[in-house]
Amino acid sequence: MISSMDNPKIKTLLKLKQSKYRKSEQAFIVEGSHLVSEARLAGVLMEAYSIEDKDGYIQVSEGVMKKICNTDTVVKELGLCRMLTKSEISDKVLILDGVQDPGNMGSLMRSACAFGFNTMFIGTGSVDIYNDKVIRSSQGAIFKLNFLFGNVCDFVKSLKHCVYGTNVESGIPLKEVKKEDKVAIILGNEGNGISKEVNALGLENIFIPMRNTESLNVAVAGSIILYEFGI
Amino acid sequence: MISSMDNPKIKTLLKLKQSKYRKSEQAFIVEGSHLVSEARLAGVLMEAYSIEDKDGYIQVSEGVMKKICNTDTVVKELGLCRMLTKSEISDKVLILDGVQDPGNMGSLMRSACAFGFNTMFIGTGSVDIYNDKVIRSSQGAIFKLNFLFGNVCDFVKSLKHCVYGTNVESGIPLKEVKKEDKVAIILGNEGNGISKEVNALGLENIFIPMRNTESLNVAVAGSIILYEFGI
Structure with missing residues (x-):
């Protein structure tokens, strides 16, 4: 379980709160289990984090999760997603x-x-x-x-x-x-x-x-x- | 010019930030000159406050205005309005x-x-x-x-x-x-x-x-x- 804000993965997640880093890394964060599932379905989920010990998730402490997330309510999961752009244009x-x-x-x-x-x-x-x-x-x-x-x-x-x-x-x-x-x-x-x-x-x-x-x-x-x- | 937060008028305005006082007083606040004019047009404006010395407005200091208002941007005017309910029902x-x-x-x-x-x-x-x-x-x-x-x-x-x-x-x-x-x-x-x-x-x-x-x-x-x- 990651409980330190100095962990490199956590540092990356924190940077992604800023628009310029999202742009340079071509990555962004989603909060909450619903959006994590949607990201997985869409094939853009790179890493998933949870405050619980779950298969396929990197576990983080509640304190760390709270610092990364922007909502007042406690979020249990977050996903690191990559940006995806297709050049095709719909009708x-x-x-x-x-x-x-x-x-x-x-x-x-x-x-x-x-x-x-x-x-x-x-x-x-x-x-x-x-x-x-x-x-x-x-x-x-x-x-x-x-x-x-x-x-x-x-x-x-x-x-x-x-x-x-x-x-x-x-x-x-x-x-x-x-x-x-x-x-x-x-x-x-x-x-x-x-x-x-x-x-x-x-x-x-x-x-x-x-x-x-x-x-x-x-x-x-x-x-x-x-x-x-x-x- | 009112510059004290202890002024009774200011105390009333501050109380109106809470829903229960709005209900008991049947009054509410609007922020910004556009809404103050709209309130006047609608005939529900009881008092108007400004940080400037203007006819028909009670002048307050910028500090007081800032404490009453909820926006980050500086508001120059606010209005104290009364609630108005008609029993008639539109089609x-x-x-x-x-x-x-x-x-x-x-x-x-x-x-x-x-x-x-x-x-x-x-x-x-x-x-x-x-x-x-x-x-x-x-x-x-x-x-x-x-x-x-x-x-x-x-x-x-x-x-x-x-x-x-x-x-x-x-x-x-x-x-x-x-x-x-x-x-x-x-x-x-x-x-x-x-x-x-x-x-x-x-x-x-x-x-x-x-x-x-x-x-x-x-x-x-x-x-x-x-x-x-x-x-």
Whole structure:
């Protein structure tokens, strides 16, 4: 049983709390037995840790587990996972142009998965998808999607898909949009919407008619659009 | 300018951080100039506080403001608001049976408002709607809705509306549900769904067809349903 914070394995796990190390190591941590199983199923689990003496798990003390994990509640298991990226792009693509809230990012992963948007493009300026809060709120959807990263404009120009922006005020009402099979939907930042640079591409925008409200939560608005284009 | 934490007004504001005092005083706090304006527009603003010397505002020191507010960023204004409940019930009603996450609660308020579900029934066991995180994520929708509180079963029995439960696995697919004008939708807890007690009423359930996913975020799923029944 590992009970020292100086153990090299533990030191690596602690480093992975930082985004830059996750990037350089191409690895990330998941907390809780549900996510560990999902990671194993997805074939990305490199090591599993438990506070119990279990087959196939590296045992650590409760104190060590507590220091690695980010939740207030006691986590019994955690998994060290490798990042996996495929270059293939699904027919339905969700593009995030600066979504910042981890909860929104995780919720959007669940919805993308549920409605067949199996590729997610994470534009520069969006929250790190391997952040612990994102992973938690993705509820395992993070293992079922293919993620691409980079500049949204460049990616949009490279796509053969029908690409729509989104806007809270104007555009084609969602119910009236032709539901193409090969479609990409762009969602913008919580406060500012889609960036100027992307708006300058002159794409058609989708909007959701509403009353008495300035805007919906971005995970909600995005998911309503994915629902209409899914499954 | 008030700079002492012992000032009676400040003491009252501090007490209102606790749910039980909000309930006994029938008052709550909103943070930030946007929400203060919305509260004023809604006619529920009793007192406004600012760190600046402004007409119609009680000035407080930055230190005092910081201690009252819950956000990390500096808030310049806050408002003391009174709770307002009307007994009238709108044609479209959203019923929450144990929604616990403040972000979900706030997002659902925005969606309810956007799609014309102007009455929200907050069942016992749901998060306090006057919690600061709920108010923040409601983005002002909290001032545009009518809230009722109590036991979900009793309320459902008293309604003349067509009432639907929701379930992640079975029921009538959302697109096939007859969109009644007088409708009430029940959403359950994030982890456990609708309570046993409410399920025992034998209501018809709506579900959202999805693939490869166990469930959607409750604010997302609920909002998709409200969208289909709205505006």
